[in-house]
Amino acid sequence: MPEVIMPKMGDAMTEGKLLRWIKQQGEPVKKGEPIAEIETDKVNVDIEAEWDGVLARLVAGAGDVVPVGSPIAVIARPGEQIDASASARSAAPGGGAAPAQAASPQAAATTAHPRRPAATQPAPDAQGQVRASPLARRLAEQHAISLQAIIGTGPQGRITEGDVEAAVSARAATPAAGPAPAGPTPAGARDVALTRMRQTIARRMTESKHTTPHIYLTASVRMDTAMDVRRELNDRLGPERKISVNDLVVKAAALALVKYPNLNASFIGNAIRHPGEININVAVSMPDGLISPVLHHCDRKPLWQIAQEAKALAERARAGHLRSEDLTAGTFTVTNLGMFDVDVFAAIITPPQAAVLAVASAKPQAIVKDGHVEVATIMQLTLSSDHRVTDGAESAQFLREVRRLLETPASLIAEGI
Amino acid sequence: MPEQTYRDAIRSALIGEMDRDSSVVLMGEDIGVYQGTFRITADLLAKYGPTRVIDTPISEEGFVGSAIGMAMLGLRPVVEMMTWNFSLLAFDQIVNNAAKIRYFSGGQVDVPLVVRGPNGAGVQLSAQHSQSVEVFYAHVPGLRVVAPATPADAKGLLRTAIRGKDPVIFLEHAALYNIKGEVPDGDFVVPFGKAEIARPGRDVTIVAFSRMLQVALAAAATLAEDGIEAEVINLRSLRPLDHNTIITSVSHTHRAVVVQEEWKPYGAAAEISATIMEGAFDLLDAPVERVTGADVPMPYARNLELLALPHEEHIVAAVRRTLYREAASRA
Numbered sequence: 001m002p003e004v005i006m007p008k009m010g011d012a013m014t015e016g017k018l019l020r021w022i023k024q025q026g027e028p029v030k031k032g033e034p035i036a037e038i039e040t041d042k043v044n045v046d047i048e049a050e051w052d053g054v055l056a057r058l059v060a061g062a063g064d065v066v067p068v069g070s071p072i073a074v075i076a077r078p079g080e081q082i083d084a085s086a087s088a089r090s091a092a093p094g095g096g097a098a099p100a101q102a103a104s105p106q107a108a109a110t111t112a113h114p115r116r117p118a119a120t121q122p123a124p125d126a127q128g129q130v131r132a133s134p135l136a137r138r139l140a141e142q143h144a145i146s147l148q149a150i151i152g153t154g155p156q157g158r159i160t161e162g163d164v165e166a167a168v169s170a171r172a173a174t175p176a177a178g179p180a181p182a183g184p185t186p187a188g189a190r191d192v193a194l195t196r197m198r199q200t201i202a203r204r205m206t207e208s209k210h211t212t213p214h215i216y217l218t219a220s221v222r223m224d225t226a227m228d229v230r231r232e233l234n235d236r237l238g239p240e241r242k243i244s245v246n247d248l249v250v251k252a253a254a255l256a257l258v259k260y261p262n263l264n265a266s267f268i269g270n271a272i273r274h275p276g277e278i279n280i281n282v283a284v285s286m287p288d289g290l291i292s293p294v295l296h297h298c299d300r301k302p303l304w305q306i307a308q309e310a311k312a313l314a315e316r317a318r319a320g321h322l323r324s325e326d327l328t329a330g331t332f333t334v335t336n337l338g339m340f341d342v343d344v345f346a347a348i349i350t351p352p353q354a355a356v357l358a359v360a361s362a363k364p365q366a367i368v369k370d371g372h373v374e375v376a377t378i379m380q381l382t383l384s385s386d387h388r389v390t391d392g393a394e395s396a397q398f399l400r401e402v403r404r405l406l407e408t409p410a411s412l413i414a415e416g417i
Numbered sequence: 418m419p420e421q422t423y424r425d426a427i428r429s430a431l432i433g434e435m436d437r438d439s440s441v442v443l444m445g446e447d448i449g450v451y452q453g454t455f456r457i458t459a460d461l462l463a464k465y466g467p468t469r470v471i472d473t474p475i476s477e478e479g480f481v482g483s484a485i486g487m488a489m490l491g492l493r494p495v496v497e498m499m500t501w502n503f504s505l506l507a508f509d510q511i512v513n514n515a516a517k518i519r520y521f522s523g524g525q526v527d528v529p530l531v532v533r534g535p536n537g538a539g540v541q542l543s544a545q546h547s548q549s550v551e552v553f554y555a556h557v558p559g560l561r562v563v564a565p566a567t568p569a570d571a572k573g574l575l576r577t578a579i580r581g582k583d584p585v586i587f588l589e590h591a592a593l594y595n596i597k598g599e600v601p602d603g604d605f606v607v608p609f610g611k612a613e614i615a616r617p618g619r620d621v622t623i624v625a626f627s628r629m630l631q632v633a634l635a636a637a638a639t640l641a642e643d644g645i646e647a648e649v650i651n652l653r654s655l656r657p658l659d660h661n662t663i664i665t666s667v668s669h670t671h672r673a674v675v676v677q678e679e680w681k682p683y684g685a686a687a688e689i690s691a692t693i694m695e696g697a698f699d700l701l702d703a704p705v706e707r708v709t710g711a712d713v714p715m716p717y718a719r720n721l722e723l724l725a726l727p728h729e730e731h732i733v734a735a736v737r738r739t740l741y742r743e744a745a746s747r748a
Contacts, residue, residue, distance in 0.1 A: 135671050135702040154703070154741045161671060161702040 001080055002051055003059075003071035009040040009324045014144060015067045016040045017196070018060045023049075025058045029075065036072065039196060043291060043327075044320045053077040067141075132159035139164040145171065149207040149351045157269025170210040171203070197289040205348050212267075213387040216346045217395050221403045223362045223377045229409040237304065246282065246336045247307040249359050249381070251412045252405035253334055254278050254298035260390075260398040264331050266352035267388040273352075281330035281350065282310055284317045292333055292350065293317050293326040303412055338362060344380040355385040355395070357402070379406075418599040426568035426600050427533075427589065428457050430575040431495065433604075435465055438493060441579060444471045444480055445497030445534075454499050455535060455594055481507035481532065485515050485584075488530040493579055498534030500542070501550045501588060507532075508553070515584035516559030531578045533587035536564070537628060537678050540591045541722060544714035549679035551627075552688075554586040555655040561609055562656040564588040566630035568598040570653055573607030580606070590628045610657035614666070618646035621672040621736050624663060624689055626652040629676040629727065636732035647736060655685055663689065664696035671702040672739035676732055681709035706735040 006016045017039040023029055034046035035055060049055075056076035060066050130147045132140070136159045140147050143164070150167045152159035194202065226248055234242045257264040257278050266273045278299040281292035293313045298306055316322050335347045336359040347358040362379035369376075381402060385395045405411050421429070435441045447454055449462035449472040462470040473480040477498070484494040498504050504511065515528045538547035555562040561583050565571040571589065578585040615630060616637050625633040630651045637647040648666050652659065667673050673693050675686035690705040711725040 133671075133702040134699045138699045158741075160741060 001056060001074050001076050004047065004073040004075060005071050006066040006068050007047065007324055008068045009045055009327050013040050013068055015065050018062055018064050018066060018072060019044060020062050021058060023055050025055055027055050029053060029055050043322050045322065049075060051075050051077055131157055133161065135161045136164045143168045149211060151211055152269035157271060171206055195288050201289055208348050208351050212349050212351060214349060214384045215387050215392055215395060216382060216384050217399055218344055218380055218382045219399045219403050221379045221381055221406050223379045223406065226406050226409040227377055241304060241308060243303060243307040245338060245362060246334065246359065247303060247310055248406060248412060250280050250282065250295065250298055250334050251303050251306055252402045253332060253357055254280060255405055255415055256398050256401040257332060258299050259401055260394060262390045262394060263355045263385060263398050265354050265389050267386055272389055275331050277331060279329050279331045281333040283333065283335035284314045291317050293322055294330040334359065344382055346382045347384050349384050349386055354389040355383060358382040418601055420597045421568045421600040423568045423571050423596050424457060424594040426572040427575055430572045434576060434579045435469065440491060441493045441495060442469045442471065443495050444473055444484055446473055446475055446499050448472060448497050477503050477506035478510055481510040484530055485510060485528055488528045489518060489526050493529050495531045495533060495579060498532060500546050501534050501536040502546050502548050504550060512557050516557050520559060527582040528584045529582050530584045531587050534589060535591035536588040537590050538715050539726060541717060541719055543717040547715035551588055551655055552685055555685065560656060561585040563609060563654040564627040565653065566627050566651055569600045570607055572600055573605055574653060576606045577608055588627060592628050607653065609654045610659050612653055612659035612662040613651040614648060615651040616649040618648035620646045620670060621674060621739055622648045622650060622666040622670045623674045623676060623732060624650045624652060625676040626655065629678055632727065632729055633676050633732055636729045639729060639733055640736055645736060645740065660692055660696060663692060667693050667697045668700050671700055674706045674708060674732060674735045674739060676708045676727060678710050678727060680712050681707060682712065684709060703739040706739050708732050708735050
C-alpha cells in the first residue's frame with residue numbers, strides 16, 4: 001500500500017507542518033487530487049494524491065510537524081485490503097508530533113534517513129546527494145540545521161561531526177538564535193513570535209553570513225536604451241505580456257553566467273560543483289517576509305518567456321500556490337528593490353549558491369560623458385559573490401558582461417535564443 | 418602482581434588445573450618425552466605420568482577424535498596442536514563432532530574439550546605453518562573461540578576453557594610466548610565474551626585480539642604523542658563476541674579501526690565492522706577501517722613476511738583516516 005510522505009519543498013526544508021486534511025480517512029481519492037495542505041518552511045502547499053484509491057489511514061494529524069520523507073497517510077489502491085500492519089508500520093516514524101526532538105538513536109535514525117524521500121513528490125536536489133557521515137546527519141537533524149549550508153571538511157567534502165558542531169556554534173553565537181538582549185526591557189516592549197518564514201529567513205541568512213565569505217562589487221549601468229527598447233516592446237506586446245526591468249536583468253545575468261560559470265557554482269568543501277543548469281531565483285516580497293521561487297533554464301529561454309514565467313511565478317508565490325519545482329534547484333539569485341527608490345544595496349548569498357545580484361532603482365542622474373555633463377538613467381547593480389568560489393576580478397568581469405548586455409539590449413534578444 | 422611470560426602463564430594454568438581436577442589430561446604430538454615443541458608442557462610427563470600426559474602419533478584426526486570420545490565420557494582432555502595449521506586434518510572431528518554432539522544428543526552429552534596451540538604468523542614458518550585459522554572455527558555454532566593477547570588473559574581464559582562444558586578453540590600466538598606481563602595471584606578466571614578496555618580513549622576505537630592487541634597498544638601510544646586518544650579494545654574471545662563493549666566504545670568515539678593479522682576477505686574484522694554498522698550506524702562519523710594482513714600465502718623470506726603483516730604504522734594511518742587527519746605531518 002503506497003504511503004503519502006511529507007515532500008521536500010526546497011533544498012533547506014527538513015520538516016513540514018500538516019495544516020489540514022482536505023480528504024478524510026476512508027474517502028476515495030483520485031490521482032492529482034489535493035488531499036492535504038501543508039505548511040513548509042515558507043509557504044503553504046497542497047499535497048496531491050499520487051495514486052487512485054482510498055485514503056486508508058491518516059498517520060499524521062492536523063498541526064503535526066512531520067520530517068521530510070516520513071509518511072503522513074496511506075492510500076489503499078483499488079483491490080488492496082486495508083491491513084493493520086501497514087498503518088502500524090507507518091505510524092512509527094511519523095506518528096509523533098515532534099520527531100525532530102526524538103530522543104533515541106533509533107527514532108532519530110528514522111527521521112534522518114527517510115526510506116523514500118522522493119516517492120510522492122519529485123524534488124530533485126540540484127546539488128545532488130550531500131556527503132555527510134551518519135553522525136553528522138543525525139546532529140544536523142537534531143539542531144534543525146541544513147546540511148546544504150555546512151561545509152564538509154572530510155574526503156570529497158564529507159560533512160563530519162566537527163563541521164556540524166562548528167555550524168551549530170556559529171549559529172548559537174548570533175543574536176538571531178541567541179538569548180534576548182541584555183539590559184532592562186522597556187515598559188512598552190512586546191515580543192512577536194516568529195513565523196515559520198521568519199525563522200527560516202533568520203536561520204538561512206545567518207548560516208550564509210557565517211559560512212560564506214562575501215565579496216561585494218557595485219557597477220552603474222546606463223539604462224536609457226534598455227528603457228526605450230522595453231517601452232517599445234511593451235507597446236507591441238500589450239499589458240498582459242509586459243516585460244519588466246527585472247526580466248531584462250534576469251536574462252542578462254543568465255547570459256553572463258554562461259560566460260562566467262563560476263558565479264553559477266557551489267562550494268562543496270573540496271571542490272567547486274557546477275550544476276550544469278542556469279536556474280535563477282527571483283526574490284518576491286510577501287506580507288511577512290520574502291520567498292525566492294526559481295525560473296528554470298533562463299539561458300535557454302527567450303526574454304518574453306522569462307517575463308511570462310516570472311509573472312506567473314510571482315502570482316503563485318503571493319497566492320501561496322507554489323509547486324515543489326518552483327522552490328528547488330536554483331543556482332543564482334536576482335533580488336530587486338528598484339520599486340522602493342533605493343540607490344544601491346548589497347544582498348546576502350543564498351547557500352549553496354555562489355552569488356546574488358542586487359538591483360537598485362533606475363533613475364535620472366547627472367553623468368560625465370566626453371567631458372560634458374549630461375542626464376542619464378542609471379541603475380546600480382551590486383553583486384555579492386562567494387570568495388571561496390570566485391575572486392574579485394572574475395566577479396568584476398561577470399558584472400561588466402551584465403552591464404554590456406543591459407546597455408546593448410538588442411543582445412538580450414539576439415544572444416538569448 | 419608477579420610478572421610471568423605468556424608461556425609460563427599457560428603452563429602454570431595447565432598445572433593448576435591438573436592438580437585441581439584429575440580428569441584433566443593432556444594429549445598431543447611431542448608434548449611428553451620431547452617436552453613440547455614450544456616447551457609449554459616441559460617436565461609435565463615426569464610430574465603426572467603417561468596416563469595424564471599422552472604423546473600421540475602424528476594423526477590429528479585420530480587423536481582429536483579420541484579426545485572427543487574421552488570428553489563425552491567424562492574426562493577433560495586438553496589437546497595440543499603443534500600449530501593450528503595442523504588442525505585442518507582434524508577439522509571434520511572438530512566441526513562435525515565436537516561442535517554438534519550436544520545438539521545431536523538433545524543436550525544429553527557435553528564435549529568439555531580444549532584444543533590449544535600457536536596460531537598466526539610472524540616467526541618465519543612459511544605459508545603452511547603461518548596461517549590464522551580463527552574464522553574457520555569462529556564461523557561454527559557450538560564452538561568457543563578465544564585468542565588471548567596477554568599472559569594474564571592466557572591464564573584466566575585457559576582456566577575458563579578447561580572448566581567449561583564446551584569445546585574450546587584456544588588460539589595462542591607463537592610470537593607472544595616470550596612476552597611478559599603481570600598476572601594476578603590466586604585462582605582468577607577470565608570469562609568468555611567479555612572484552613577488556615586495554616586503554617581508554619575518546620577519539621577512536623581500535624578493536625584487536627591476540628598479537629595485534631600489542632601492536633594496537635603501540636600504535637595508540639604513538640598516536641597519543643600527537644594528541645589522539647585511541648581507545649583500545651582487547652577482544653579476548655571471538656565467539657562469543659562482546660558486542661556491548663564494542664558498541665559502547667564506538668558510541669562515544671564515533672570512529673573505529675579493526676585490526677586482525679589474518680587475510681582481509683571474510684575475516685574477523687569484517688564481522689566486527691558489520692557489528693558496528695548494525696549497532697552504531699547513526700553514531701559513526703567515518704567509515705570503519707580494517708587493518709589486516711596481505712591477501713597472499715605467507716612468504717618465508719623475512720623481509721616479505723614483514724611486508725605481509727600489519728604493523729603499528731598501518732594502524733596509525735588507519736586511525737588518521739577515520740579522523741580525517743591523513744595530511745598531518747608525520748613520517
